[in-house]
Amino acid sequence: MSSAYRLPHATCIDYTKPLRFTFDGKSYQGFHGDTVASALLAQGVHLMGRSFKYHRPRGVMAAGAEEPNALLDVSRGGGRSVPNLRATQVELYDGLVVKSQNRFPSLRFDVGAINDLLAPLFGAGFYYKTFMGPRKAWAHLYEPVIRHAAGLGHAPSKPDPDTYANQFAHCDVLIVGGGAAGLAAALSAGRSGARVIVADEQAQWGGGLLAERGVEIDGQPVQAWLAQTVRALQAMPHVRLLSRTTAFGYFQQNFIGLVERLTDHLAHPPQGQPRERLWQVRAKRVILATGAIERPLVFSGNDRPGVMLAGAARQFLNRYGALVGKSVLVFTADDAAYQAAIDLAQAGATVMAIVDLRENPQGPGIEAARALSLPVLTSHVVIETFGRLRINAAALGRIGPDGDVTPVKIEQCDALLMSGGFTPSVHLFSQSRGKLHYDADRQIFVPGISAQQECSIGAAKGTFALQESVQEGFAAGAEAAEQAGFKSQTIAPSRVRHDVPSCAGFSGAVPRPKGQRAGKAFVDFQNDVKVTDIISATQEGFKSIEHVKRYTTTGMATDQGKTSNMNALAVAADALGRTIPDVGLTTFRMPYTPVTFGSIAGLARGDLFDPVRKTPIHGWAQHHGALFEDVGLWKRAHYFPQKGESLHQAVLRECRTVRSKAGLFDASTLGKIEIVGPDAAEFLNRLYTNAWSKLAVGRCRYGVMLNEQGFVMDDGVIGRLADERFHVTTTTTGAPRVLAHMEDYLQTEFPELDVWLTSTTEQWAVIAVQGPLARQILQPFVTDIDLSPDAMPHMSVRTGHICGVETRLFRVSFTGELGFEVNVPSGQGRMVWEALWAEAEKHGACAYGTEAMHVLRAEKGFIIVGQDTDGTVTPADLGMDWVIGQTKPDFVGKRSLVRADMRKADRPQFVGLQTHDPHFVPDEGAQVVAVAEPATGSAALGFVTSAYDSATLGRSIALALVANGRARKGETVYLTRLDGQALPATIVDPVFYDKEGARLHA
Amino acid sequence: MLLIDCPHCGPRPELEFRYGGEAHVARPAEPATVDDAQWMAFLYLRSNPKGLHFERWRHMSGCGRFFNCARDTVSDKILKTYPAGQARPSLEALGLAPVDHEVRA
Amino acid sequence: MRETLMDAAPHPSFDEAGLPLTALALGATKLYPAPDLARFVLRVRPEDGARAAAAWGLSLPDALRASTHKDRHVLWQGPDEFLLLALTSEKQEIIDRLQAEMGGKPYSLVDVSHRNQAFLLTGEGAQQLLETGCMLDLDPASFPVGMTTRTLFAKADLTLWRRDTHTFHIELWRSFMPYVMGLLQQSAVAA
Incomplete structure (x- = not known):
């Protein structure tokens, strides 16, 4: 062995596989x-971090997920960097690089430690009391300085290069925790044939059993029993064992979030292998076997490196072969620490003393310690510790019969093992909304009334004895399987020997000599909260534990108070003169341990964040240089720049071409709904403002849809294909909303109607052919439809064929020009488009995008719902009373239109704006005001909804909603700009071009 | 994620559904005949109870049907789901004692 | 339905609608693009459903099930909604037969042949691969052969239909195909 602190026997170490890693740039050896x-402790290194606020030197305190002090940054290069990882959970691999945090310039010498000397200034509420003003100093002085000085690790700044997987799963029984109780439950549930998932956060199965040596289960050494049990489970095909998997959240109806770590422990992760997998599990029954966490004792100097939990020292010894010290002092209020003292003594350490708070502890552990002649001091406490970067001595005191503490001696040591007993890990139980029960005898909270189909077993339930834990596991597994509908077998009860369970404990500050202040007695190690902070919070008037928590920040660090909450509660209860259950626990929140954003995001990143919907003509547009814009989930061709053209130039050209010749436009994204049935026309009568009954087959009408509040929610052209069949179009982004709105009324208000709705948005590719030459472009391809103006007037629809493909051909116009919209089956969209394009090119026509489409329609004063309306606009506001079928008794929204507010004179009205400077294109959203410099606080008249440079008109045009706007025609108003100016414009009619509509009837 | 029992498809994850507001708010048969106050109440006034709530859901990414649901807004427990158009179930049918919950007419 | 079994490649080309042109290997699972199909959405009063199905020689499927006769399949989509799949050559006959047999009863038949695209996912890993994005319990005990439903795969709606223990037929709106393909390919790497 390479180090005096490394021992040759351990349950988790493979001594044949030595590894090298670096910590703060220095190379160390460890094992697989x-x-x-454990590797650092085995090299005699305890100092692993600096504390959050006072920059105090800190060593490892625990051996698992609860570790508050030893937080590391692991960087693998290429953007792979994770801060705040617990050294107790970072598995070694060859070449691992880890760094300590929150120190400058080095861990051993940290200038921030000046804060420790100034500690009296930095008590609870320090920030609130100190940085009162001036207000500006917050942004420029206080916050930057505080942010630099405080905080733990640094968030990575580069994009995460790893991938993350997702898996939904269902099972009959989910077991959280793979210790003795959890594995026993898995065995009995698994034997019933139920689908079982067992999750454990550690790399190896066994939980606390891995630290046991002398225990026997059913006559077998504990490690043999463990190996046999795991093998039996692995042989069951319906049992899924997930190690390195943390159950971090318990949601409604037994929905549990698990994160499985797949590559963090590997030196060379396989190419493409995701780093983590998020399991979203729905379980019929959940068994919580999450164990318990040992409590620190609260005394001055309890945070010095070398002071650690007794159980942790035992785990480092038995699991990893790492001896945490050679002369150890044990300070306990519980029996379990005696086993730690015995194990360390047998491994060669000198036990300086076992300092027991209790007056007369009894039990096999105590007897065994005495049998080994370990010095046991009952009714004693540790009152102070010494040493700079590592403990070297501790002052002991004796508790007299009256409770007074008298200092007695100073004991040398290089490690101090403490135990205040164990706190059941009820995090998940509480997240499931279960109610906790306070066990006053043992001063612990245990699971009480369940809110979901779950049960807790073993130490998580407060059952610390191994024999009972295993028994509970067998019983719970069998019961859960039966509840899930499986027949279970009874498993004979196990016999456990040589177990020394926890059976007592202590919460709160330990007694100290009269007159001695609590000193640096830490409650929350990660957030540097001391006993005095909690007491001063209560003195300052904070009575609720939730307020004490927020004021002192106890329990609010990344460990969420796993080791501190019970002590904080006990200190607060004592200071408030109330009982622990009366003060109550703070809420347990997910996640149990920090979860990466990557695992939550899963595959929903980059191109796969949302579906990216493309039309059948997308590829052509891409090939022809189109730039695209996002419209809902769709990509739409925004404009087709020719070489060297800007957006502005391209749009001017596209608009001119459409007005003078023609243009092709991909309108495939328009929502389409086929409405079929004998009551189709009646249904439309009720859902749209217009009258539909008399619309002839083969004709179309522009329809406006209101919500029940009377506001415009969508519009579109509706064509009647047959008596009982309509082809309805909607706006691109409105399509799902409109269909849902229609279904809602059809299913719940008008179920008597025989009519059905089917989305056909993606059935049809739509090619708009617009412009004076539109007919010439179409003609060669249409064989069975007469396109002449008399046979097919504006607002008509025909079915027939184009390029030999079936078509629904609409004569409609959103540009104000002669126009057609060619609907063909999507799979043939590209072929038809290319045929039409070949012809269009001959006529000098262009392909145009959504920006030109917007300009062309604005020149005609055609609205775009959602741009020129905002959900508070009525047809009358838009000057579109003509869309209202006045003779209809009812339609959705009609009743609301006659409310008094809807008929006020000063309602916003849709108008055009002609800027006095023809080159000035106002911002969309610019305020319309009555004077150039309105008084502060005065209301605007309205706002600009659309504004463009119009090639057709050779000047800018704008549309706006202006209070009582139609009566203001001719008035000058001012349009605000972001530079603070407001420029004049005249209110005009919103139709700028071809008011008579001669062009679209051509 | 809630598990919601669609009356047509059985229990399904919440993400397949869309919430549809309070149930049993009937649209007046002849809106033209109701006064402004009644119409306002129909449009905007909802009971928003703490406890038992009758509400509409739609199985959007499933059968597409609207249905009704009795849910406890405190515990988030769904007591019953039933097809749209069916009468509101009685408290007894929901396994509740009448004193537990005040139901607004 | 005729499925052409082709050699599967991990990186084939994709067509305009996002479907692979040849079979796609997703780990041990294979993905086959479905051939062109005639597809109709049938909406009908529940009491007239059996009559409509009979017009095509099919029995009306129970809720969440499909019924099949030769190359014709009716998939339940909702209590009054069915998806009919057939050979493209049968399109007109299907329209005509229904009109003839319904005898004036109201119904809605809408052609969605091009709205949907479909593929088959087959292999022992198919179920678990689907469960990377589908929230339903696809264990054969909960989702047996012959079961079909609309559901979600991540953020895409689709229709899932279990043809046999290890084969699923999946229908979705065409513009969502590249998204679903992308997710399946990435998840297959992760499996």
């Missing part, structure tokens, strides 16, 4: 199976 904490 080590964590960073």
Whole structure:
């Protein structure tokens, strides 16, 4: 062995596989199976971090997920960097690079430690009391300085290069925790044939059993029993064992979130292997076998490196072969620490003393310690510790019969093992909304009334004795399987020998000599909260534990108070003169341990964040240089720049071409709904403002849909294909909303109607052919439809064929020009588009995008719902009373239109704006005000909804909603700009071009 | 994620559904005949109870049907789901004693 | 339905609609693009459903099930909604037969042949691969052969239909295909 602190026997170490890693740039040796904490301890290194606030030197305190002090940054290069990892959970691999945090310039010499000397200034509420003003100093002085000085690790700044997987799973029984109780439950549930998932956060199965040596189960040494049990489970095909998997959240109806760590422990992760997998499990029954966490004792100097939990020292010894010290002092209020003292003594350490708070502890552990002649001091306490970067001595005191503490001596030591008993890990139980029960005898909270189909077993339930834990496991597994519908067998009860369970404990500050202040007695190690902070919070008037928590920040660090909450509660209860259950626990929140954003995001990143919907013509547009814009989930061709053209230039050209010749436009994203049935027209009568009954087959009408509040929610052209069949179009982004709105009324208000709705948005590719030459472009391809103006007037629809493909051909126009919209089956969209394009090119026509489409329609004063309306606009506001079928008794929204508010004179009205400077294109959203410099606080008249540079008109145009706007025509108003100016414009009619509509009837 | 028992498809994860607001708010048969106050109540007034709530859901990514649901807004427990158009179940049918919950007419 | 079994490649080309042109190897699972199909959405009053199905020689499927006769399949989508799949050559006959047999009863038949695209996912890993994005319990005990439903795969709606223990037929709106393909390919790497 390479170190005096490394022993040759351990349950988790493979001594044939030595590894090298670096900590703060220095190289160390460890073995396969080590964590960073165990490997460093085995080299005699305890100092692993600096504390959050006072920059006090800190060593490892625990051996698992609860570790508050030894937080590391692990960087693998290429953006792979994770802060705040617990050294006790980072598995070694060859070449691992870890760094300590929150120190400058080095861990051994940290200038921030000046804070420790100034500690009296930094008590609870320090920030609130100190940085009162001036207000500006917050942004420029206080916050930057505080942020630099405080905080633990640094968040990575580069994009995460790893991938993360997701898996939904269902099972009959989910067991959280793979210790003795959990494995026993898995065995009995698994034997019933139920689908079982067992999750454990550690790399190896066994939990606390891995630290046991002398215990026997059913006559077998504990490690043999463990290996046999795991083998039996692995042989069951319906049992899934997930190690390195943390159950971090318990949600409604037994929905549990698990994170499985797949590659963090590997020196060379396989190419493409995801780093983590998020399991989202729905379980019929959940068994919580999450164990218990040992409590620190609260005394001055309890945070010095070398002071650690007794159980942790035992785990480092028995699991990892790492001796935490050679002359150890044990300070306990519980029997379990005696086993730690015995194990360390047998491994060669000198036990200086076992200092027991209790007056007369009894039990096999105590007897065994005495049999080994370990010095046991009952009714004693540790009152102070000494040493700079590592403990070298501790002052002991004796508790007299009256409770007074008298200092007695100073004992040399290089490690101090403490135990205040064990706190059941009820985190998941509490997240499941179960109610905790306070066990006053043992001063612990245990699971009480379940809120979901779950049960807790073993130490998580407060059952610390191994024999009972295993028994509970067998029983719970069988019961859960039966509840899930399986027949279980009874497993004969196990017999456990030589177990020394926890049976007592202590919470709160330990007694100290009269007149001695609590000093640096830490409650929350990670957030540097001391006993005095909690007491001063209560003195300052904080009575609720939730307020004490937030004021002192106890329990609010990344460990969420796993080791501190019970002590904080006990200190607060004592200071408030109330009982622990009366003060109550703070809420347990997920996640149990920090979860990466990557695992939550899973595959929903980059191109796969959301579906990216593309039309059948997308590839052509891409090939022809289109730039795209996002419209809902769709990619739409925004404009088609020719060489060297800007957006502005391209749009001017596209608009001119459409008005003078023609253009092709991909309108495939328009929502389409086929409405079929004898009551189709009646249904439309009720859902749209217009009248539909008399619309002839082969004709179309522009329809406006209101919500029940009377506001415009969508519009579109609706064509009647047959008496009982309509082809409805909606806006691109409105399609799902409109269909849902229709289904809602059809299913719940008008179920008597015989009519059905089917989305056909993606059935049809839509090619708009617009412009004076539109007919010439289409003609060669259409064989069975007469396109002449008399046979097919504006607002008509025909079915027939184009390029030999079935088509629904609409004569409609959103540009104000002669126009057609060619619907063909999606799979043939590209072929038809290419045929039409070949013809269009001959005529000098262009392909145009959504920006030109917007300009062309604005020149005609056609609205875009969602741009020129905002959900508070009525048809009358838009000057579109003509869309209202006045003779209809009812339609959705009609009743609301006659409310008094809807008929006020000063409602916003849709108008055009002509800026006095023809080159000035106002911002969309610019305020419309009455004077150039309105008084502060005065209301605007309205706002600009659309504004463009119009090639057709050779000047800018704008549309706006202006209070009582139609009556203001001719008035000058001012349009605000972001630079603070407001420029004049005249209110005009919103139709700028071809008011008579001669062009679209061509 | 809640598990919601669609009356047509059985228990399904919440993400397949869309919430549809309070149930049993009937649209007046002849809106033109109701006064402004009644119409306002129909449009905007909802009971928003702490406890038993009758509400609409739609199995959007499933059968597409709207249905009704009795849910306890405190515990988030769903007591019953039933097809749209069916009468509101009685408290007895939901396994509740009448004193537990005040139901607004 | 005729499935052409082709050699599967890990990186084939994809067509305009996002379907692979040849079979796609997703680990041990294979993905086959379905051939062109005639597809109709049938909506009908529940009491007239059996009559409509009979017009095509099919029995009306129970809730969440499909019924099959030769190359014709009716998939339950909702209490009054069915998806009919057939050979493209049968399209007109299907329209005509239904009109003839319904005798004036109201119904809605809408052609969605091009709205949907479909593929088959087959292999022992198919179920677990689907469960990377599908929240349903696809264990054969809960989702047996012959079961079909609309559901979600991550953020995409689709129709899932179990043809046999290790084979699923999956229908979705065409523009969502590249998204689903991308997720399946990435998840297959992770499996």
